[in-house]
Amino acid sequence: MHYDGLFDIPFTSVSAFVLLMSSVSMVLALAAIQRDNRRGLQIWLFTTAILGMLFLSGQAYEFTEFYHKGLSLNANLFGTTFFVLTGFHGAHVTIGVLILLSLFTMTLQGRITQAQSLNIELAGLYWHFVDIVWIVIFTLIYLIQP
Amino acid sequence: MATVIGQRQPTMAEALRAARGSSYEGIWSWLTTVDHKRIGVLYGASAFFFFLLGGIEALLIRVQLIVPNSGIIDADAYNRLFTMHGTTMIFLVVMPMSSAFFNLLIPLQIGARDVAFPRLHAFSYWVFLAGGIFLNISFFTGNIFQGELGAPGAGWFGYQTLASKQFSPDHGVDFWLFGLQILGVASLASGFNFIVTVLNMRAPGMTLFRMPLFAWMTLVTSFLLIFAMPVIAVALFELMFDRLFDANFFNPVAGGNPLLWQHMFWLFGHPEVYILILPAMGIVSEVLPTFARKPLFGYPFVVFSGIAIGFMSWGVWVHHMYTTGLGTVANAAFGISTIMIGVPTGVKIFNWLGTLWGGSISLKTPLLFAVGFVAMFTIGGLSGVTHSMVPSDYQQQDTYYVVAHFHYVLFGGAIFGLFSGIYYWFPKFSDKLLGEGLGQLHFWLMFIGFNLTFFPMHISGLLGMPRRIYTYSGDQGWDLWNLMSSIGAFVIATSILVFIINVIVSLRSARRAGPDPWDGRTLEWAIPSPPPPHNFDEIPHVHARDDFWHQKYTEDEKGQPVPVVAGGAVEEDQHAGDGHGIHMPSPSFFPLIAAIGFPIMATGMIYDYALVPVGVAVLFTGIYGWAFEPATEEAE
Amino acid sequence: MTLAEYRKRPPDTDIHVEPEEAGHEPGAKPHPGPLEYARIGLVLAVVTMIEVAIYYMSVSHTVLVVALITLSALKFSLVVLWFMHLRFDSRLFSQLFVGGFLLALSVFFVALATLGAKLT
Known part of the structure; x- marks a missing residue:
């Protein structure tokens, strides 16, 4: 079922690292606003959104590459499960980026202060959830191959 | 608040804002309501409408089967009818009808003013309605003028590869899968809402083990919902990729x-089966104590067997698949677990009998339906135990015996339980008692019709009549049983007609029911009928299980209830409070807008991808509007 | 105000009732500071590098699988415990999630065994 040499491990490791680091910047955004540091909140929220988009671009590049190498949704069972699994993850990251950009816009309007830090915490919970799913996917799908 | 702004026509935003202000009249108030009682009424009315629709589908099926070799309905239309009958009755009738009771009663029973997330609540309802309508629109996608229905025809279970693009090429199954996906969103939203409501919004003193049993069953059902709906969502997404994008999940x-x-x-x-029956069990556990004038026998046992059923329902699914060849170990293991799940169910049956035992029973319509539930559900449960035996099941698989079994638990069980609840709580929300004479007539017609329809199916099933066949030859010995079933179906239909007449007559009558017509036990009977928007002028302080009963009665030395003299043992909790100054969440039209996005997206997925972004835009308009509008409008 | 504190506080609308025993949940602690978060981030980065390094080492498949699963479980736990604040929240949640996870895992393997299926 597997295509030998399909995965580009160094490339995907970097994008996994990018997503992992976006979790760090997300939690730093929360720490900033809990201390009423609005400037810090803006910077870290924006960083997180950028890292998320970087990850998505990596996924788009990877999907294109795989498709050119002959792996597609309907090629075989591996193609089906791979694209649906990682694709759904990507869709969740996209929603996360939308949430982050919405919150970032709100910070520019000055609508998020220390009293509204709960908004950031909830968005953060979602973002970390998406991240831990990728931790599992990266290990099980990319690194461990039968 | 004035709805006309100056001399010009109000803009959309202004009109909507104005509609928000006048919250208790007119169509706008229903479209924007976040009041749990109104949403409950909407849920109930919609579910009843779908009940009539599903009933008509059932009648058509029975008309076709009334005599052998009948050609009224062809095989293709027959497949679509039984698929839609099953899907409708499960997802559009029993689930939302149960949800109607959750909505109406949970805040009242636990002493809260509303649910935890009122707008999410409205969202659940509108998404449910959107999904239900979307599913039924599929009928019209066929060539309707030549009598070709377009509805899904692969069974409510959508087995593979029958439901694949190859064997179900038209759009019926697409409507089915997107319809169920949409309904799943509604179920998830309401599941989370009720868990948070029950856990966080109970009145002071209302500990978990002082809650009415119905609230407990709501909690268990909600947990089942949030764990079960994602499983079907994943399966439906896989089916979607297989059908629409040629993926290979189910392609051997x-x-x-x-x-x-x-x-x-x-x-x-299988958890879904318990999602359907646990709410009815909760209703019956409320009705029996009231009409036996005794507390529920063995309350903790009933609660814990409900929880046990919730857990065990996850370990019995293979009993639907004995004949798929999973091997003896699997069949034996799941056979045992299936027998075991009968134990907590049996515990409940005995507790209900214990509740009635020695009570001063008043045989009113709600009790008749509740007792009917206990009896019919027991029969269905017993035939269920016969299915758990693997060799026996090999004989019964896909015969009418199975049809008899699940109609005894879902009609004899769930529907009887739900009607019991309708008769019991109708006066609470309308201030009108449903007529007792017509009610009794309704019960007996339905009870006789039900048994006439479904009992013969045990026999036709054991005689080997398979399910889902659109006709049969006359030499199989099935004729009489099918004739009986078909006659019974029309008796049931008559009983539903009696019910509708009863509702109309009762709503028009001038006699008022008052706040506590049944001498009830739980908090909802302590407030006026119908309850004011804010439910409780003063949030009650709860001191006991069946708190309202204990406010009305004490016990003499023989344990008999003695009415409390007014002003006696009732603790003076009542501070002055007339409902003024209570801020209720303001109505909102955004849940409705968000809900409309889903069927647009689904239509786009089926016919033209260009519609998908439109649906997404509508959904996002709803979500962003919702997120940025204040939950409570400032008082002006 | 953190999520843990918020749960014990009456929300904005009057429909909610103030709980009788408002106060701290058992085991709930204040959140750590940015330095602590940065340190966890560093650990996560190092573990990811070790994972990739193991992938390129010529070890037996079993060792590879065990090592990689252990390391990703470690990353998973770090994110959940620190970034998602499970460590600083009521102990009830840890019990619920860990208990639920173990239950799910055991049901998964029991079901696999009864169905006679294998993972690979």
């Missing part, structure tokens, strides 16, 4: 596995 040629669908469907499907 490319290494996929059709059996995977059955595993996922029944891993959802």
